[in-house]
Amino acid sequence: MLPLAACSSDGESSGPAGGSSSSSAGSAPSPSPTPTVDPATYRHALTGTLGPLDSALRAVDRAHEGGSLNKALDTAATKADTAAMTLQSLATPDNAITGNSQLASALRQLGQDLKSARGTGGRCATSPRVELGTARGPQSVKEAGRALTALGYDASLRLPRTEQAKHRRLGNGAFVRDGSRGGLGRLTVRNGTGSDAVVTLTRGTRTAFSLYVRTGSNATVRSVNSGSYTVYFTTGEDWNSAKGSFTRQCSFEKFDDTANFRTVRVAGGTQYTVLTFTLNKVIGGNASTSTVPPGDFPS
Numbered sequence: 001m002l003p004l005a006a007c008s009s010d011g012e013s014s015g016p017a018g019g020s021s022s023s024s025a026g027s028a029p030s031p032s033p034t035p036t037v038d039p040a041t042y043r044h045a046l047t048g049t050l051g052p053l054d055s056a057l058r059a060v061d062r063a064h065e066g067g068s069l070n071k072a073l074d075t076a077a078t079k080a081d082t083a084a085m086t087l088q089s090l091a092t093p094d095n096a097i098t099g100n101s102q103l104a105s106a107l108r109q110l111g112q113d114l115k116s117a118r119g120t121g122g123r124c125a126t127s128p129r130v131e132l133g134t135a136r137g138p139q140s141v142k143e144a145g146r147a148l149t150a151l152g153y154d155a156s157l158r159l160p161r162t163e164q165a166k167h168r169r170l171g172n173g174a175f176v177r178d179g180s181r182g183g184l185g186r187l188t189v190r191n192g193t194g195s196d197a198v199v200t201l202t203r204g205t206r207t208a209f210s211l212y213v214r215t216g217s218n219a220t221v222r223s224v225n226s227g228s229y230t231v232y233f234t235t236g237e238d239w240n241s242a243k244g245s246f247t248r249q250c251s252f253e254k255f256d257d258t259a260n261f262r263t264v265r266v267a268g269g270t271q272y273t274v275l276t277f278t279l280n281k282v283i284g285g286n287a288s289t290s291t292v293p294p295g296d297f298p299s
Helices: 039-062 067-089 094-116 128-133 137-150
Strands: 175-178 185-191 196-203 206-213 217-224 227-240 245-255 259-261 263-266 269-272 274-278 289-291
Touching: 039 067, 039 094, 067 094, 067 128, 094 128, 094 137, 175 196, 185 196, 185 206, 185 259, 206 217, 259 274
Parallel strands: 185 274
Antiparallel strands: 175 206, 185 217, 196 206, 196 227, 227 245, 227 259, 245 289, 263 269
16 A cells, blocks of 8 residues: 655645745644632632531531521531532632532531431430431541641631430339339349330329330339239330430330239238230240330330
């Protein structure tokens, strides 16, 4: 195959011996360099973007648990989402492009975490501060903020205080609540579940007593009065005595059959009822249970 050669349409050749020649196409102008973003301008915009969020986060830090804290969390979540969107549209100096993008992403995650941390206000309600303590968003915001601050762009935020998850327990067999007991009945509770439990016996709408039974343990109540009782039990982690409930992984149940205690005199002595309730499923067990709405569980 012969090599391709360029040729002119009028047959004239150009070369060093042919004199000067001109080109019909002019040379393209060199592109002007893209102007860089003024760091001071970006720094001012960053401060203005993060300011409202910082104020909202400080309000979360000051708020008391309950409705006040939930309202503050909602406000801060909205501010975090707004700040993330604003950062995405900011003109950014070359050395801050990566950090700005990371901070925007971290703020979106923070907004989601703040919403998820809201307390339900009901039983088995984990503190929002505990939820935030295990969330990824706050840590990501810290890391992204440090990176930008190290480059001279202050991105520090006052993140709300958090709390570590607690693991409060009562002693096995401790009474959470104890009424008047003067009978001879005896109740033994076996807790083969994977969590601590509180067993509550009621007569009508009145609680007779509540007993704390640790996981893998048995506990016995003596001197149970004669009568028919409904047997409730709740299991979970971290017993909050002030609220009378576990704070994590809760379940609320009751035995479908009542516990009937009798103390009667017979020839030669007295007969009384001895009952055993096992909270976990066992082979050959004859007691069924039903789930109870948390609000219907006796306090």
